[in-house]
Amino acid sequence: MMKDGNFTEGKILGPLLRFAVPVILAMFLQSLYGAADLLVVGRYALSEDVSAVSTGAQIMQTVTSVIAGLAMGTTILLGQKIGEGKADEAGKTVGASIAFFAAAAVVLSAVMVMNTSFLARLMNAPQEAFSRTCDYLRICSAGLIFIIAYNLFGSLFRGIGNSRIPLAAVAVAAVFNILGDLLLVKGFGMGASGAALATIVSQGLSVLISMLIIRRIPLPFTFNRKDIRFERSIIGRVLNFGVPIALMDFLVGISFLIILAIVNNVGLSASAGVGVAEKVCGFIMLIPSAFGQSMASVVSQNYGAGKMDRAYRALFCGIAVSFVFGAIMGWLSFFHGDLLCGIFSKEPEVIARGWEYLKAYAIDCLLTPFFFCCTGFFNGCGHTKFVMLQGMIGAFCVRVPVSWMMAKIQPVSLFRIGLATPASSFVQTVLCIAFLLYTSRKMKSTERTKGVL
Numbered sequence: 122m123m124k125d126g127n128f129t130e131g132k133i134l135g136p137l138l139r140f141a142v143p144v145i146l147a148m149f150l151q152s153l154y155g156a157a158d159l160l161v162v163g164r165y166a167l168s169e170d171v172s173a174v175s176t177g178a179q180i181m182q183t184v185t186s187v188i189a190g191l192a193m194g195t196t197i198l199l200g201q202k203i204g205e206g207k208a209d210e211a212g213k214t215v216g217a218s219i220a221f222f223a224a225a226a227v228v229l230s231a232v233m234v235m236n237t238s239f240l241a242r243l244m245n246a247p248q249e250a251f252s253r254t255c256d257y258l259r260i261c262s263a264g265l266i267f268i269i270a271y272n273l274f275g276s277l278f279r280g281i282g283n284s285r286i287p288l289a290a291v292a293v294a295a296v297f298n299i300l301g302d303l304l305l306v307k308g309f310g311m312g313a314s315g316a317a318l319a320t321i322v323s324q325g326l327s328v329l330i331s332m333l334i335i336r337r338i339p340l341p342f343t344f345n346r347k348d349i350r351f352e353r354s355i356i357g358r359v360l361n362f363g364v365p366i367a368l369m370d371f372l373v374g375i376s377f378l379i380i381l382a383i384v385n386n387v388g389l390s391a392s393a394g395v396g397v398a399e400k401v402c403g404f405i406m407l408i409p410s411a412f413g414q415s416m417a418s419v420v421s422q423n424y425g426a427g428k429m430d431r432a433y434r435a436l437f438c439g440i441a442v443s444f445v446f447g448a449i450m451g452w453l454s455f456f457h458g459d460l461l462c463g464i465f466s467k468e469p470e471v472i473a474r475g476w477e478y479l480k481a482y483a484i485d486c487l488l489t490p491f492f493f494c495c496t497g498f499f500n501g502c503g504h505t506k507f508v509m510l511q512g513m514i515g516a517f518c519v520r521v522p523v524s525w526m527m528a529k530i531q532p533v534s535l536f537r538i539g540l541a542t543p544a545s546s547f548v549q550t551v552l553c554i555a556f557l558l559y560t561s562r563k564m565k566s567t568e569r570t571k572g573v574l
Contacts (some may be wrong), residue, residue, distance in 0.1 A: 128282060129204060129426040133434045138442070145411040147275075150288070150295040152403040156465070157295075158316035159400050161302040161496040163466040165393060166312045168393055171466065172250040172385075173313040175396020177257035179381055180240055181268075183374030184233070191371040192222070192276035194363020197421045199280030199342075200354075200501070204425025208342040215277060216348025217355040222273045226266040233262030244378060245385040247392055257313040264321030267328050274331040279418045281340065290330040298323035306555045323537040333384050333555060365505040369512030376516035380524045380541065387533055394474025395535065398466045401458070401475070402482050406489060412439040413493035420501025433561075436498045443490035451486030454479050474535055481539025488546035495553035505562070511552040515545035 128136060158178065160446040162170045195218040233240075237258040248253040261268075275287045301319025305311045309316070377399075384395045416439050423432040453461065462475035496508045524541035527534070 128422045128435075129428055129431065133431060134438045137415060137435055137438055140282065140284050140418065141411050141415040141439075141442075143288040144279075144415050145407055147284070147288040147291050148407050148411050148414075149404065150291045152400075152407065156403065157299045157302050157398050158320060158396065159465050161299075161306045161486075162313060162316050163397070163468075163471075165307040168389055168471070169247075169250040169253055170312040170316075171393045171471070172221055172247055172389060172539075173253035173257050173397060174316055175393060175399065176241070176244050176246050176250070176254050176381065176385070177261065177313065177317070179374075179378060179396070179399065180244065180258060180262045181444045183371065183378060184229070184265070185268055185272065186370035187367045188222075188225075188551070189272045189276075191225075191360070191363040192218075192272045193366045193417060194361070194505075195273065195502060196276040196417060197278040197282040197362045197500060197505075199277065199419030200282075201425035202344065203281060203420040211342035212340075212344035213343055213348050213352060214355055214359070215342070216350060217352040218273060218277070218359055219269065219349050220351050220427075221356050221359070222269055226269040227288050228266040229269070230262055233265060234259060237262065244368075245382045247385060247389050248388060250392075253313040257317045260314060260317035261320065261321060264324060267321060270328040271324055271331070274328065274335070277335075278331075279414065281342075282418060282422065283338075284415070284418075286331070286334050286338070290334065291326045293330055294323040294327035296317055297326055297427075305421030360493050362500075362503060362505050363496040365509035366500060369509040371474035371514075372510050373520075374517045376520045376545075379521050380538065383524060383528045384535070384538065387528075387535075390470045391533075391535060392469075393466065393468075393471045395478050397462050397475040398458075398482070398539075399469060400465055400477040401402070401454070401479055405454055405461075405482065405486060409443040409489040409493040412443045412490070413497035415439070416494050416497025417500040420498050424502050432501065436494055439494040439497070440490055443494060445489070447486040447490045450508040451483040454486060455483035458483075478535040478539045480536050481541075481543060484540075484543035485546050488543060488550050492546060492553045495550075495557060499553075499556070502560075507556055510554075511549050514552065515549040519548050520545040 128140075158174050159171065162174050194497050195214065199211055199214050202208075202214060233508075237255045239259055241254045244254070274290070278284065280287050298319050301322055302316055304318055305315030309315060381392075381395060381399075385392045416436060417433045420432040423429065423435070441544055458476035458479040459472055462472045462479065466472055466475070492511075496511070499505070499508050520541045522543050527537040529538065530537060
């Protein structure tokens with residue numbers, strides 16, 4: 122990455138890696154929020170608390186992914202405006218986004234707090250863990266404004282080509298989250314409630330740090346407080362980019378919630394085991410996920426500058442690098458998943474069930490580098506409706522029906538249920554490659570037509 126966050130000039134691989142590495146580290150630390158909760162709860166609380174945290178965290182992860190999807194609209198529009206050299210419009214994009222997400226935070230937090238019992242019932246939370254699941258959800262929902270603010274600040278920094286500042290903010294917050302977990306869960310015996318409270322407090326600190334930093338750094342656009350207002354045209358464009366991504370993330374999250382609800386019917390150890398495995402998955406998928414996010418930032422600037430050759434080169438570099446790490450993570454998950462799951466639980470049966478489910482994700486590790494990087498590429502180009510479509514097909518035409526059918530086979534195998542995820546990833550990868558070839562040929566045809574004219 123150039124010093125000014127400009128991806129439209131110079132080399133490709135080096136700047137991409139320098140941008141992606143802080144994103145990877147930030148996502149790693151962000152994953153520590155939920156992981157630290159589950160790790161400390163698994164060590165110092167009961168299986169009921171583990172199940173409550175796994176179920177509650179999956180719901181909050183779905184909500185967070187929707188917010189992140191909407192915020193990606195800001196990243197795309199901001200990156201394109203910077204690539205076009207329109208500093209004034211970039212500043213207005215930031216102001217309109219702040220106004221919109223502030224209002225969304227208040228409304229969504231109120232709705233979530235009032236419906237925690239409904240959400241727990243919807244997830245088939247085991248009866249033994251029902252009240253603890255509600256407590257976890259209630260606390261996290263009350264602090265949802267911090268989660269939304271964190272994702273918005275992250276989208277703004279990525280839009281200007283800076284991935285180091287979100288890393289610094291989340292690093293400090295992660296430390297406080299771990300300390301809070303140890304104090305509230307181990308020290309005061311608060312179980313799932315203590316884990317939720319520690320998470321929200323640490324998210325608030327992350328937002329505070331981001332606000333302090335952004336006031337002290339030079340920005341590649343003009344911005345003042347008057348820009349913070351509901352500018353319908355700008356919010357409309359942000360939502361035009363962000364809503365398809367958010368809808369896809371929501372539906373994908375719903376598909377995973379359905380799988381978890383299916384698993385919750387199997388029993389408490391299966392519920393806790395899948396919860397542990399999902400936390401492990403959050404780490405093994407970090408690199409392809411980070412390259413997917415980075416791709417959107419790099420490509421949006423080059424798309425705005427009309428340099429699509431650089432955008433394609435960035436895509437191929439991202440796929441190559443993330444595939445190498447994906448293969449390593451797949452090997453670890455399949456052959457040493459017990460060691461990975463053992464980090465988050467001390468109960469042998471929970472570890473065994475988690476490893477059983479995790480083996481299916483070993484296959485997924487070989488597929489996600491392709492479609493994660495491709496979706497990041499398409500997001501940067503503004504093809505967010507296709508991203509939504511392929512995500513919906515993968516979620517509801519493959520993942521949900523496959524997991525449901527596998528759950529009907531006796532005896533129930535978490536490995537077979539888990540195969541629904543790589544099956545979905547395979548279909549999404551095929552769709553992404555086909556759309557990439559289509560858009561590439563269409564672009565070349567357009568260029569040839571312009572050359573003739």
